[in-house]
Amino acid sequence: MSHPQEAAEFLKDPAKSKWHDDTLWFIRDKRDKMSHSVPEWEELRELASTIKDNVLGNLADYLEKFERNATKNGIKVHWAANAQEHNEIVLSILKEKECKAIVKSKSILTEECHLNPFLEKNDIEVVDTDLGERIVQFLGQPPSHIVLPAIHLKKGEISELFHEKLHTEKGNEDPYYLTQAARHHLREKFLAAKVAITGVNFGVAETGEFVVCTNEGNADMGVHLADTHIACMGIEKIIPKRTHLGVFLRLLARSATGQNITNYNSHFRSPEAGKEIHIILVDNGRTAQLGRENFRNSLKCIRCGACMNTCPIYRRSGGFSYKSTVPGPIGSILSPGLNLQKHSSLPFASTLCGSCTDVCPVKINIHEQLYLWRQEITKAQGTSVKELSMMLGNGIFKSPLAYNYSGKIMRMALKNLPKSMIYNPLNIWGKQRDLPAVPKESFKEWYQKNRS
């Protein structure tokens, strides 16, 4: 289904979609307040963007440097060309450790690679430990937002789910009570796991260390209790030097949730005595995107989700309407590169208002890339209805006679056409919209009467 069709599903519950809209806007507002409290905010964005320019121009060198330093520190480095290879590497480590159950903290990359279903098919129990991710995992859903995985759910739904899965009191919707139930349930999983998987926020070439940020502490809880830590990292997550973390960590949480910083920011450089750290560097379409000059900058993304929170379309259509691991504006410029056919409606799921570009902490020109993708897609799909109407318009504007008459016809038509012209399944834009009120006369007629 296309984005508009999926969005229509989400909008079937108007009260819930209004709540979704308001809640994400509230987070956007917190982001604004927090960013305004940092006088050098705009300079930081520019610095972050420039550092990422340098990274993308020298990616191969930085990856080699990262590998060299990480290896020196006792980390085992693996490379995966695609999702399949990534998943196979994870499985081979689990087999070597004879591990049948793992805990996993939030990692968009493992979602992108569909690691969970792959491991489950191989008889491995995967427990997502981020509270929001555990909730959607219980429901068999993917996350609907990259930072707030369960933002599409109301507490009543979570209460019912926990009653079924964790035997909490029926009807108890208190977020503290439900969170404590999850804490006890997941504590058992943490204590039992031999292998823990995390994502990576930043990999530092200079030191070979990588950084993982959470508020819940679930990533650390998992890896420090397990014997083996597997970190999955997209190759674009590299930054050159440790000191650059001082730029990115100032931007990340402020942009994401309007916090000063996430409560836990862990720097992994070498394994604890007697333990192992593996890191998997994953391409999966990133080198192809690097080769697309117009879309290369999308690889600067640090996955804060600010563009989703601000987007008038995302807020009103929900994350699932995008049918893409990364939804929202940034997802709509990343996903067409992975599968143009499947994601062809996404670049059109935007008003091109540019708010996404304005809030992006690494200054990705998101709305411009959305516009460029539209052109790519139109080229790939041939002449569109829009083009036909442009051709028609061209004819009308060329002849003064045709122009005068078309205005009259249009005013009459707007008044007299049946409502079914807009309220019909063929016209998605007609939904929740009405035709404009029709002026009695054209501007030309008004001018002749009043000014001539």
Place this chain on the structure above:
Amino acid sequence: MSSRDSILRKIRSLKLDQKPLPEIPDFKGGDNLIEGFSTAILGNKGELLTADELSTKLESGLYPSVYSSVPEFGKFANQALPTDPHSFSKLDLAILKGQFGVAENGAIWLEDSDLGLRAIPFITEHLVIVLDQESLVSTMYQAYDRIGGQHSGFGLFIAGPSKTADIEQSLVIGAHGAKSLVVVLI
């Protein structure tokens, strides 16, 4: 060809613009470090206590099982550092010393040598971090400048207790890690 080599070769085959790394200017941040840090810790839902207030709290017997790596509070500890962090699954309180704090966000830096075991600040039910107020720096820029090339296998910034807002954006303190963070500035 290995995936490693094919990824690197593919990147190198692209004609990519070479842009220089920017210099990071030293953004000074606020002047009143203690005030900035205290505001940030409270904003992150941490608490601030004086050493005396903490002692009084510890004497009350609120925490049956206590580990401390800070000599000043050693007399309240009844747990020694285990070899396996799983033995701390019922630990009520850990008292650790932080290396320095960051005024702009309340983050406190700790490394392997400060932690004993990396799991401690997470597995403990409650956490106290003792910090010299002389150690405060202004922003993350100064923080990384201070860390410099220091080599620790693990280091982390802790800025508050474990928290989540994954249920309808309602803030809940105590998700998986420590349910409270008390910072004692000395």
